Amino acid sequence: MADAIINGLGGLTVGFQMLAVDWRNTVMLLVGFVLLYLGIKKDCEPLLLVPIGFGCILANIPLSDVMSQEGFIRALYDAGIATELFPLLIFVGIGAMTDFGPVLAQPSTFLLGAAGQFGIFLTLLLALALGFPQLDAVAIGIIGACDGPTAIYVTSKYAPHLLGAVSVAAYSYMSLVPILQPPIMRLLTTKVERETAMKPVAKPVSKTTKMLFPLVITILGGVIAPKGLPLLGTIMLGNLMRESGVVSRLTKASENEIANVVTLFLGLCIGATMVGSAFIKTQTLIILALGLVAICLDTVCGVLMGKVMRVMTGGKVNPLIGAAGISAFPMAARVVQREGAKWNKKSYLLMHAMGANAGGQVGSVIAAAVMLSVLAGMGIIR
Amino acid sequence: MDNFTFGITMLVCGMGGTILILWIMSLVMGFLGKLFPEKPAKKEA
Numbered sequence: 001m002a003d004a005i006i007n008g009l010g011g012l013t014v015g016f017q018m019l020a021v022d023w024r025n026t027v028m029l030l031v032g033f034v035l036l037y038l039g040i041k042k043d044c045e046p047l048l049l050v051p052i053g054f055g056c057i058l059a060n061i062p063l064s065d066v067m068s069q070e071g072f073i074r075a076l077y078d079a080g081i082a083t084e085l086f087p088l089l090i091f092v093g094i095g096a097m098t099d100f101g102p103v104l105a106q107p108s109t110f111l112l113g114a115a116g117q118f119g120i121f122l123t124l125l126l127a128l129a130l131g132f133p134q135l136d137a138v139a140i141g142i143i144g145a146c147d148g149p150t151a152i153y154v155t156s157k158y159a160p161h162l163l164g165a166v167s168v169a170a171y172s173y174m175s176l177v178p179i180l181q182p183p184i185m186r187l188l189t190t191k192v193e194r195e196t197a198m199k200p201v202a203k204p205v206s207k208t209t210k211m212l213f214p215l216v217i218t219i220l221g222g223v224i225a226p227k228g229l230p231l232l233g234t235i236m237l238g239n240l241m242r243e244s245g246v247v248s249r250l251t252k253a254s255e256n257e258i259a260n261v262v263t264l265f266l267g268l269c270i271g272a273t274m275v276g277s278a279f280i281k282t283q284t285l286i287i288l289a290l291g292l293v294a295i296c297l298d299t300v301c302g303v304l305m306g307k308v309m310r311v312m313t314g315g316k317v318n319p320l321i322g323a324a325g326i327s328a329f330p331m332a333a334r335v336v337q338r339e340g341a342k343w344n345k346k347s348y349l350l351m352h353a354m355g356a357n358a359g360g361q362v363g364s365v366i367a368a369a370v371m372l373s374v375l376a377g378m379g380i381i382r
Numbered sequence: 383m384d385n386f387t388f389g390i391t392m393l394v395c396g397m398g399g400t401i402l403i404l405w406i407m408s409l410v411m412g413f414l415g416k417l418f419p420e421k422p423a424k425k426e427a
Contacts, residue, residue, distance in 0.1 A: 110407050
């Protein structure tokens with residue numbers, strides 16, 4: 001009987017023994033706590049970092065079976081990540097939440113949204129130079145889209161072993177945009193450029209134009225880059241529902257209930273992929289560093305495009321708005337407004353920056369779609 | 383395919399394709415904006 005009791009007690013202490021055997025689980029438990037701290041105390045993307053942090057803790061408790069074949073997070077992962085369903089459902093919600101009016105009021109700002117995607121491709125080159133396999137480099141580059149669902153969609157499809165690192169990098173750096181962008185904006189512009197006040201956007205956009213936009217972009221983008229049609233189609237479906245105004249129940253469900261439930265499941269799944277043995281590698285640190293580089297390069301290229309537009313318009317454009325040509329919506333636009341107001345209190349750049357920012361939202365999806373179609377064209381993916 | 387060829391192809395076709403689509407989008411949406419301008423709200427009699 002004593003043996004049975006000792007064995008029984010052994011069953012209660014085996015978890016502690018395992019923690020002592022593999023230090024990586026302990027480190028990842030701490031990482032989970034850091035993510036929770038950032039989400040709860042620092043308000044950094046809490047909707048994602050809280051479930052990601054908790055998922056990370058769940059997966060790194062020794063002998064945890066949440067990601068085993070019968071585990072509940074594995075069931076969610078297989079149903080929503082392996083099938084790419086979760087990021088696509090999130091996209092319906094994003095489309096339903098986003099007003100593309102500012103970019104439609106001044107369509108030239110689509111080009112700022114394009115420039116803000118340069119970081120994706122330049123980082124891809126850097127990742128290749130550092131020896132990453134080609135599809136891994138694609139997944140790392142996509143962090144530069146500054147768009148969590150796009151990064152998750154591409155990575156889960158072509159480099160699922162990098163999902164944890166890429167997702168954490170994408171969401172963490174997105175929340176750091178207010179810290180990362182201003183020094184780059186100041187470095188690349190002159191005082192005169194920063195002080196430029198732009199004329200207010202006076203042109204209103206008709207409802208017909210707003211409704212045609214999702215249809216045009218789905219058909220045009222889908223014909224040119226069909227591999228990205230799921231991404232384009234879902235965001236534009238959400239936007240068409242919003243602009244049509246006739247399916248308000250579906251629109252509200254997409255931007256609230258569906259997006260909330262999927263965000264919870266998505267975060268848990270991503271966190272659960274961050275198991276110590278797979279996550280603690282030099283490679284992860286390099287991916288995090290490359291993600292940072294990607295977002296900085298996006299800002300650099302966006303501001304440079306802003307400078308080009310300034311020259312072409314005879315000095316009417318404040319190049320700071322180029323920094324908003326990324327997908328972090330509407331955070332990047334607010335950063336531009338704040339920075340512009342610092343240098344000229346009469347400068348009101350918000351609506352112009354919102355145009356660039358909405359262009360960046362579309363641009364990141366288009367860039368991913370184009371990337372996938374080019375890969376398919378080269379025969380690297382099917 | 384070697385990494386150099388792959389990277390340059392992705393940069394040229396990927397970034398080029400992105401700029402091309404968004405440039406066409408800006409033209410199309412600019413045209414549609416002119417074709418369907420916002421009508422001023424009718425004043426009540």
